[in-house]
Amino acid sequence: MTDDLSTSGSYVKPGAQFDRDMSYIPDRVTAGGREPVDGRAGTGHPSPADAPPWPVEAGRYRLVAAYACPWANRSIIVRRLLGLEDVISLGTPGPTHDKRSWTFDLDPGGVDPVLGIERLQDAYLARYPDYPKGITVPALVEVASGEVVTNDFPWITHDFFFEWTEHHRPGAPDLWPEATRDEMEDVMKRVFTEVNNGVYRCGFAGSQEAYDEAYDRLWTALDWLEERLSTRRYLMGDHLTEADVRLFTTLARFDAVYHGHFKCNRQKLTEMPVLWAYARDLFQTPGFGDETDFEQIKQHYYVVQTDINPTQVVPKGPDPLVWLTPHGREELGGSPFGDGTPPAPRADV
Incomplete structure (x- = not known):
């Protein structure tokens, strides 16, 4: 399977662990x-x-x-x-x-x-x-x-x-700061293997053993992120980087999809105080929440992935307004764009 959104084949392979094919058009x-x-x-x-x-x-x-x-x-x-x-x-x-x-x-x-x-x-x-x-x-x-x-x-x-x-626009953020690039590479790799891809290993596990292993790996990583982000506003320090973008897109889908649909249900994101505050901080930053569509997210997973949800019933919740509640992350200092500026509002909104 080439991707979670592959258009060919079954998602869940009985007895098997989920294995993402990373062979793409390399140009x-x-x-x-x-x-x-x-x-x-x-x-x-x-x-x-x-x-x-x-x-x-x-x-x-x-x-x-x-x-x-x-x-x-x-x-x-x-x-x-x-x-x-x-x-x-x-x-x-x-x-x-x-x-x-x-x-x-x-x-x-x-x-x-x-x-x-x-x-x-x-x-x-x-x-x-x-x-x-x-x-x-x-x-x-x-x-x-x-x-x-x-x-x-x-x-x-x-x-x-x-x-x-x-x-790049004037004031574009430095998403790959040279001073932290090596550490950022390690952080992004762990976020990808254990979190971005980890939720899929849970959801598409073909056996109890595969699921249990995937579940434990995911929550080990989420606990690590909860601790890491308790003392820094963003993954790499005082300003956002691409590492934050990569983590955000999984967190934005967690309670709406992964918690129930993919059985990642030890806790909801809203029950992890640090990660939940961090996710809201990003959501309320221009370029993140205004480029997130919860209805489209839910429609995709619950309608397309019939191996997991054969009824194709799409849940009505959770209420997206909770993403706009105060997060308090400003107390850690830092700023999202560093010496740069926020992007302009979307032209089509």
Whole structure:
């Protein structure tokens, strides 16, 4: 299975542990089409050396990213924080899809207004007529050719920061601060393996033994985060980084989906005082909460993942207004954007 939002196959394999296939289209978009910056993606997932680079060019690419998907939501948030809206357009598939592909059912006529396609699958097949894997988001698509460029989600946001620098807005935050980059890499890798992916190991466990192991690993990591964030406002200190973006998209889905749907039910997020305050702090920061859609999140998981929820009934709660309650994290000092500034309000709101 290529992704939690893969459009092929069953999610739950009886007797098996969930194993995420991290084999994606490896191409990178780089400044001038040069060899990409040799960074790391925070997953232990390397960038293949033979991946051909595509040049950074304003207006050339469209980011296709569903608000329902945590990996795609990450790319939407980073694009917004860095101010790339005018140079990389955004296409948003709806929250549900069939076995073939994500679809643009939220757009008039069910057609993406820029790419002119009904299914993201069309962009994959335009480049690879026999594409064998699931049609995943996020994906960068070249507008002129209609061909997918890459769906390698850890590197998409990495390159938004390192390769699109000349197009960053004035005051864009330093999402990969050099002074803490090595430690940040270790933190992001643990967040990815134990939390971002850990909730899926619980939800898609094919046996009691696999579930018990996944559950214990997840809560060990969440307890570690609760302790780490008790003395610092953000994962890497006084200012937000991409590490915070990556953790946020899982926390935003925790009580609405993962606690019940994925059986991650030792506690709700609202019952973990430090993580809950931290999550609200981020949610109330421009670029986070205003790029989060709880209804689309719930519709996706509860409707599409019929292995887990065969009735496709979508719960009405929890009340999203709790995300707007005071969090008190200012007492730890720091500020989200450091020497930078918040992004401008969304133009479509």
